[in-house]
Amino acid sequence: MSSGEAGDRRLGIVGAGRVGTTIARAAIAAGYDVAISGSGAADRIALIVEVLAPGARPVSTEAAVSHADLIVLAVPMHRFRELPRDLFAGKILIDAMNYWEEIDGVDQELATAPSGTSVVVQGRFPSARVVKSLNHITYYKFDEGRRPHGAPGRIAMAAAGDDRAAVAAVMQLIDKLGFDAVDAGPLEAGRALEPDGPVFGVSYSADELSNLLLPSASSA
């Protein structure tokens, strides 16, 4: 079964910190079957997952990745290079990470990446289908901003990626999580979603977000 088909509601999340557990919680609420991993063995995150994302299963990194076609990468940015290069082969890899100098230290490659940090991530995992998403809204909005499809006033999230089918699958995830989805264009256009970009940390409607991302947003 390929991701994007109506029946596939599996999600793997690599990273059980604030970001990973928040996304896990939202996905559980949306009816997803979620497997989540931290930096050590599964039992080290069992209590965290039980309290912060009940219903998600704490597993090893390998098990989280093999659990689904759709994987969220939510480790601290200064640790993503610790993961094996072929770990995400063939997977749609949602890069939900943000580079923060005061957390990650000075990382020249990330700080000066001309096409944004997700292009660096794609370069690290060449066999993955990287989509930049889930990184630019304030994390507590994942809990309190969720609305059913068609509800008025939904907050929007953007997805940027070179693999168009992967972007479409991520946009479906965004919709199921309770948000309107905006196609932000190719992966390098994802730079606009980063902390120093024009949309970070603020809740926008789909129209507002699309306008702010022009001209990088591609037409549907």
Place this chain on the structure above:
Amino acid sequence: MSTPQLELGLDTFGYVTVDESGQPLPPDVVIRDYVEEAVLADSVGIDSFNIGEHYRPDFMDSAAHVMLAAIAGRTNRIRLGTAVTVLSTQDPVRVYTNFATLDAVSNGRAQLVVGRGSLTESFPLFGFDLADYEELFEEKLDLFTRLLRDQPVTWSGKFRSPLVNQYVTPALPPGHLPTWVGVGGSPQSVVRAARYGLPLMLAVIGGPPGRFAPLVELYKRALVAYGHPPLPIGMHSHGYVARTDQEAVDIQWPYWKETFEKAALERGWALPTMPRFQAERAEGSLYIGSSETVATKIAAMMRLLGLSRFDLAYATGRMPHQQRLATIELYGREVIPRVRELLADHPVPAISTSYASAGATAQPGV
């Protein structure tokens, strides 16, 4: 040493303030002004005065223990603490000697919050790599708790020289120098505090405080899992108290805007706007308003999260000394009694003080 049931204190980062004409004051004047503010806080019944740790020209809190000692000499009652001690870039032995000595000169009033802080200039300044943050904090917290609880210490680690059967002076009486762990929202940090059996200080600077309820639940469950008794939970957030809500907004907003515009440009955050400021007051983490408004919100959050401690990081930004004194007066004389009144029917459960020093055995005579 007894622990008050509810501890309501103040935090400051030692912002360089301006005079009435808007000119920055000299650093030494700023430092003495903060000492005066703490003396006033003591006189109006505030439980603690807690100073941060930064190494930037706009903050005068690079040596909190010295300021706290000066305050100790002018007061008898107020507790003297840190809003954050950036333990990762400190030597735990020096933190112990500085604050155990402060505890002695103050007759048992010293306390600590150890954590990350939000600015990172101490890393390059003292020669550490930010990417090592977690390892540094873990190692130094390990050594520091050994010094508190288990002297003489034999210890080795990666980032400093080993100790062999080492006494570090002065010995602390049992229950002294309570050491809280400051956390911003990372589940791993919460679990670490529980693992060490140290009380939890939530740094809540944006968004609805209620969203920390799951982290509080995680902390309590982790304490049980690690075999520790229940421990206190506190929170610190920004605020300003004035005679009316409007006056508080009018006084605080210009300095808030100035501070966060600067931070936003430096750090890539969204710029502050009045609508966002008001939203934070209404539903988020700003405690800005009249005494009744602020007291009501503090009490509600303490009840919601089961807190026994709240510190108000008062008067954010370069606000002049006189306006800072005015808010301290109101916080002590009106807000704190009202919070105690509102929480009188929700007593905080008794908690263990095992998180402070164990009381060193008698040290060898010289």
